[in-house]
Amino acid sequence: xxxxxxxxxxxxxxxxxxxxxxxxxxxxxxxxxxxxxxxxxxxxxxxxxxxxxxxxxxxxxxxxxxxxxxxxxxxxxxxxxxxxxxxxxxxxxxxxxxxxxxxxxxxxxxxx
Amino acid sequence: xxxxxxxxxxxxxxxxxxxxxxxxxxxxxxxxxxxxxxxxxxxxxxxxxxxxxxxxxxxxxxxxxxxxxxxxxxxxxxxxxxxxxxxxxxxxxxxxxxxxxxxxxxxxxxxxxxxx
Numbered sequence: 001x002x003x004x005x006x007x008x009x010x011x012x013x014x015x016x017x018x019x020x021x022x023x024x025x026x027x028x029x030x031x032x033x034x035x036x037x038x039x040x041x042x043x044x045x046x047x048x049x050x051x052x053x054x055x056x057x058x059x060x061x062x063x064x065x066x067x068x069x070x071x072x073x074x075x076x077x078x079x080x081x082x083x084x085x086x087x088x089x090x091x092x093x094x095x096x097x098x099x100x101x102x103x104x105x106x107x108x109x110x111x112x
Numbered sequence: 113x114x115x116x117x118x119x120x121x122x123x124x125x126x127x128x129x130x131x132x133x134x135x136x137x138x139x140x141x142x143x144x145x146x147x148x149x150x151x152x153x154x155x156x157x158x159x160x161x162x163x164x165x166x167x168x169x170x171x172x173x174x175x176x177x178x179x180x181x182x183x184x185x186x187x188x189x190x191x192x193x194x195x196x197x198x199x200x201x202x203x204x205x206x207x208x209x210x211x212x213x214x215x216x217x218x219x220x221x222x223x224x225x226x227x228x
Contacts, residue, residue, distance in 0.1 A: 036219075043116075043205045043219035044156065087155075099146065100207070100217055102156040 004088045009107045012082075018075040020106050022088030025069040032093045033064060034100065035073045037084040037108075044087065044102075047073065051093075078110045114140045116208050118220035125196055125227055133191045133223045135206030141186040142208035146217065147179075150203040162189050186211070196227040 005023045012018040024033065032051050036044040048055055048062045050071075055062045061074040075082055087105040115138040125131050135145060143164050148156040160181050162168040168181035180192040189208075193200055205222040 038156075041203070041222070041224075043118075043207075043221045046216060046218060049216075099158055099161060101158060102148075104155050 004090055004103055006086070006088055006103065006106045008104065009109070011109050011111055012075075012078045014080060014110055014112050015077055018078040018082065018108060018110070020073040020075075020086050020088075020108065021070065022073070023070045024088070024090045027068055027090045030092055031090045033062065033068075033071050034089045034091060035060070035062065035086065036089065036100070036102075037082075037086045038105070039081075039084045047086075049093075078108075080110050080112065082108065083110045084108060114138075114208075114210055114216070114218040116206065116218045116220040118204075118206055118223050120223060121221065122224040123226070125225070127197055127227055128195055130192055130194045131196055131225060133193075133204055133206075133225075135189045135191070135208065135220050137187045137208040137210075137218070140208075140218075141211045142189075143186060143211040144209040145183055145189040146207045146209075147181060147189075147191050148205045148207070150205060150222075156205060159191075193225065196225070198227045201225055201227045 032049050034049040035047040038044045048060050050062045064071045085105040085107050089100050117136045119134045145162050147159045150156045159174045160168045160170045162181045162183035164183050170176045183189040203222050207217045207219045209217050
C-alpha cells in the first residue's frame with residue numbers, strides 16, 4: 001500500500017469549511033484514496049473514497065489532483081462533532097489485498 | 113450504513129486468563145474481517161485478516177498462538193486473547209468488508225481490554 005502523509009493537527013472554526021490535505025505521491029494506479037475518521041475511544045467511521053474523480057456524499061467531498069499524488073477532504077460546514085482524527089489511506093479496493101493500513105492521521109479540532 | 117458490533121465493549125481480566133471478543137456484521141455478509149489493536153495516543157495497527165472458513169493471516173510480529181481468530185460464518189469473527197498479560201491491555205477494533213459491495217470496510221465500536 002502506498003504511504004500517505006498528513007499534517008498532525010489542524011484547527012477549524014465552527015461553521016467554516018475544513019480542508020484536510022493528504023499526500024500520496026507513490027500511489028499506484030489500482031489504489032483508491034480512502035478517508036476515515038475516529039472520534040475518541042470509538043471505532044473508525046468511513047467517510048468517502050475515490051479513485052480519480054472527485055467524489056461527494058452527505059458527509060464530505062473528496063478532491064483528488066489530476067496526477068493523483070495528493071487529495072483534499074472537505075467538510076463543508078464543520079461542527080463541534082467533527083472534532084476527530086482523520087485518516088487518509090491508499091489501498092486497493094476490495095480483494096484480499098485491500099487491507100487498510102492506518103498512519104497517524106490529522107487531529108482536527110473544531111472550535112466554537 | 114452497514115453496522116458492525118463488538119462484544120463486550122469493555123472487559124477486565126486477570127493475568128493468565130483468556131478473553132474472547134466477538135465481532136458481528138449485523139446487516140450484511142462479510143467474507144473478510146480484520147482485527148486491529150490501538151494503544152493510547154497511537155494509530156490503529158492491523159493484527160490479522162480473516163476470511164470466512166479459512167485460517168487467518170497474521171501481520172508480522174503478531175503471535176498467532178496468542179491471538180486466536182475464528183471466522184466461522186459470514187457474520188461472525190472472534191478474537192481470543194490467550195493467557196493475557198498486562199501488556200495486552202489495549203483497544204481492540206474489528207472491521208468487516210461488505211461482500212456485496214466488494215470494498216467498503218465498516219468498523220466496530222471497539223473493545224477495551226484491561227489485564228490486571
